[in-house]
Amino acid sequence: MFDVDWMGRLAREVLRERLPALIAEACAWSVGLSDRPHHERRRGRLRATGGTNGDRIARGQALSGEEDGRLDLGDARPGSFRDVLNAVDPDGVVYADRFDREVIEPFVLATCVLAADRARVTRRAEWAELLDDLGEDGRDLVGVVRAGEWEASLRTEAEHLVLAALADVPLLEVEAEGLPLSLVRAAEAMTREAAAPPPAAPPEEDPAASGAVFLARAALAELDEPVPPTQADRVLSALLAEGIEPEELPAVLPHLPLAPGTADAVLTLLDAGR
Numbered sequence: 001m002f003d004v005d006w007m008g009r010l011a012r013e014v015l016r017e018r019l020p021a022l023i024a025e026a027c028a029w030s031v032g033l034s035d036r037p038h039h040e041r042r043r044g045r046l047r048a049t050g051g052t053n054g055d056r057i058a059r060g061q062a063l064s065g066e067e068d069g070r071l072d073l074g075d076a077r078p079g080s081f082r083d084v085l086n087a088v089d090p091d092g093v094v095y096a097d098r099f100d101r102e103v104i105e106p107f108v109l110a111t112c113v114l115a116a117d118r119a120r121v122t123r124r125a126e127w128a129e130l131l132d133d134l135g136e137d138g139r140d141l142v143g144v145v146r147a148g149e150w151e152a153s154l155r156t157e158a159e160h161l162v163l164a165a166l167a168d169v170p171l172l173e174v175e176a177e178g179l180p181l182s183l184v185r186a187a188e189a190m191t192r193e194a195a196a197p198p199p200a201a202p203p204e205e206d207p208a209a210s211g212a213v214f215l216a217r218a219a220l221a222e223l224d225e226p227v228p229p230t231q232a233d234r235v236l237s238a239l240l241a242e243g244i245e246p247e248e249l250p251a252v253l254p255h256l257p258l259a260p261g262t263a264d265a266v267l268t269l270l271d272a273g274r
Contacts, residue, residue: 006126011115011150012157015108019161022107026162027178028185029103030081033095034171039088040065046092053084057171063087081174082167100159102230108154109233112145113269142233142269143240189229192261212248213255219244225257232265239266246270 015022034054039046042065049056053063057079064076064086076083085096120127120138131138134147145151166174219242220227220235227235235258244252249270253263 006123007115007119007130007148008150008153010119010123011112011154014115014118015111015154015158015161018107018111018114019165022103022158022162023165024178024181025103025107026099026166027174028181029099029178030084030171030174031178031182032175033084034175037090038063039090039092041088041092046088048090053087053171063171077168079170079172080168081171082163084171100155104155104158104162105151106230106233108151108158109142109145109269111158112148112150112154113141115150116141116144140240140246142236146237189261192229192264212244212252215242216244216252216256218242220256226259227257227262228259229261229265232262232269235262236266236269 034057035052038049038051038053038056040049041047056063060078062076062078063083065088076086085094085099087095089095089098119130127138130148131144134144136144136147138144216239219238223231223234223238235256239249239252240246249267253266256263258266
């Protein structure tokens with residue numbers, strides 16, 4: 001009998017292999033949270049409390065409030081990583097939602113792509129049958145992952161793994177652990193920005209690519225502009241879903257409303273999927 005869930009199990013195996021990297025990314029993401037102004041919602045209104053998250057931690061006060069937070073995070077120890085995840089940022093967004101969007105989602109997508117790449121090398125027969133079932137040709141691994149819908153369950157498992165490791169750890173300790181990697185990430189971002197061309201006039205469109213550019217801009221209409229590198233996976237998925245061919249992307253990306261580094265991130269994901 002054909003094992004219909006073998007790819008899902010393989011993705012979970014790869015996720016557990018990458019758990020140290022996931023924990024490191026979570027710690028790096030947390031750096032600076034203690035220095036941000038603390039906000040809470042009272043009777044439906046968002047307000048600043050006049051201090052930072054770190055100030056409240058020093059006084060033994062909880063960061064999360066009664067009107068915000070996610071039920072799945074439960075009661076949090078004041079000053080813990082779980083506590084800050086259940087707090088709100090200055091825009092009223094729960095930090096846990098930001099963490100999912102900025103860390104969990106791109107990490108899980110990359111993990112699924114790695115699992116797919118491993119599968120097409122080590123399980124050729126099952127891989128061929130899987131592609132046939134999904135109606136994919138296998139050239140676009142991101143597209144295969146999206147079609148297989150392995151990300152949703154893997155995101156939940158990734159969240160559980162992070163919470164199992166960090167939930168009750170004091171935020172200040174998590175920040176300290178993540179500082180070295182956060183400096184590396186900041187340096188990488190600065191390098192990408194320095195390598196990017198200056199924000200001069202938009203480049204002239206290749207007449208042959210003008211139709212693709214029009215379709216690409218329409219595909220990104222629902223994303224905030226300029227689209228940041230953290231949403232590179234959404235950009236790539238939207239463009240491929242719109243019918244933009246992978247070989248067209250290098251010529252199309254410079255004409256789109258992307259933040260510095262986003263185009264490079266999209267091309268990196270594209271290369272990983274080949």
